[in-house]
Amino acid sequence: MKKTPSLTDLVAMAGAELTPTDRRIAQAVLAEPTLLAFGTVSHLADQVGTSRPSVVRFAHKLGFQGYTELQRQVRAEVSRRLVRPSERIRNDETTDTSAHQAINDAIDSVFEIVQGLDIAQLVKPIVEANQVWVLSGETSRAGAIAFCSGLSMIRPNVHLLDDRSISNELSNAGSGDTAVVFDFYRYRRLVVTATRLLAQSGVRIVAITDGPLSPLVELTDNWCEISVPAIGPFDSSVPVVAIAELLVSKIARELKGKTTERIDRIESLWESTETFFQ
Amino acid sequence: MKKTPSLTDLVAMAGAELTPTDRRIAQAVLAEPTLLAFGTVSHLADQVGTSRPSVVRFAHKLGFQGYTELQRQVRAEVSRRLVRPSERIRNDETTDTSAHQAINDAIDSVFEIVQGLDIAQLVKPIVEANQVWVLSGETSRAGAIAFCSGLSMIRPNVHLLDDRSISNELSNAGSGDTAVVFDFYRYRRLVVTATRLLAQSGVRIVAITDGPLSPLVELTDNWCEISVPAIGPFDSSVPVVAIAELLVSKIARELKGKTTERIDRIESLWESTETFFQ
DNA sequence: TCATGACTGTACCATATGTTACACTATTGA
């Protein structure tokens, strides 16, 4: 029992009482629903090769008061198809595992971005950099930590800047370096201004942030958008950590030969200082 | 080099020269592109709470001759998404998809644990604690950061112990306190020994670790098992961060009313120190 | 053959829509 019958259903219902012209319209519209979702009466009429009134009559036959109403119906249908499949499920079953869903969606979108976007754009400056400086806001701190932790294993000269070290260390950065900045809405003033300073001194910027409206975006072309879900009342850093680790793995692949050597070195260093328990 | 820049790209390009109203429009449109694809100037203006001319000006700022042209662009973008919704599967780099799978599985198991296990066992000592001490190994550092960051918002006396502070601070811990320890295979010697010392001085231990064989397990009954997936050649901290944030949200629910007062204080502090950019 | 009815296009209208010019307001800098 559907509350809203689909366009196909409506055409089927109208069925027998459709005139030849109606059928041509139906055919066109079923093949390309955007004609109806986006187009005007005139446009659709032209496409089908008929007159505007015929289109309106078609809408009447389908049980609508006019073209406008039919269009509204089709647009709703199209909108539903646009949202992510998992979201569709969530909307259907109102479970209270919303945090779980939100995180899964966010993770999915992270991988989507990594595959779709030109990730090499983000990786290249980090690989080539003389020194790498990492900055982060509050919710993104965990991501920055994960990034530094991983990146330190595969290349030298990785520095994590926090509130204390930032003012001292900033002067050591210069042309040939790259700064990787993690920050999200309620963008931290200190982080933004520091990034701006770095950009001005010729440091290449790679930004992980939450959208084109972020103040970080205007400082670089190498940025990537991450959506931040909520766990309970707080913003989650899970997706940030995920993208951070993905970046590291991409960089590792790029560095190839040099990488294994360095990891071995670090591992032996750790073992010699008895950092590990087993 | 994209032939047709996406809406996101366009907003990013316009960047700095967007007025506050422009940004409100951009935000609305990025969150819900159908507003632009389907809606009229009036409708969008109403949704955003502005006037029609502002919407048209927004289109101009993005480099279009008018709203109509901007709409055409967005419709094309939306149409593309309708035709091939499986754009995600396009690139099949096996490393990514397997990492994706691994992370999703790990996240799933985290939520299973949280729902299945008696999570109250972990939450209770933290809620009741006089002071909370947080320790972590290397891969779990990000989780510890996330945990501290969240927990500090909702209760006082949360201390993150790192290699430097651990020897000094350890003596401040005692009966009535709780230590939350994150550590995984290749257990960090410093963390394990410190935890043992804490346990001996009557500090309650909550451990997030990787199984019953962990040296942390023999120090407490309040522990929970997390599986660590791999992203490329590295261990991922994503599940640790997830469980950390889930713990925080559970604790927040437990503390209920007491938290709001503290959060308000922190907020006003942030405001007076102008911590944030916007 | 004509009459009937269904089907389709033309002509027209009220309204909604995108757009522009202009006026008002708030903010900035001297």
Next chain:
DNA sequence: TCAATAGTGTAACATATGGTACAGTCATGA
């Protein structure tokens, strides 16, 4: 404090749009 400027809304306008009445066309049956 005042002038200048950027930002935003009001008013007006030409056009596009959905809708309807009416006329023309075609097929069918007597």
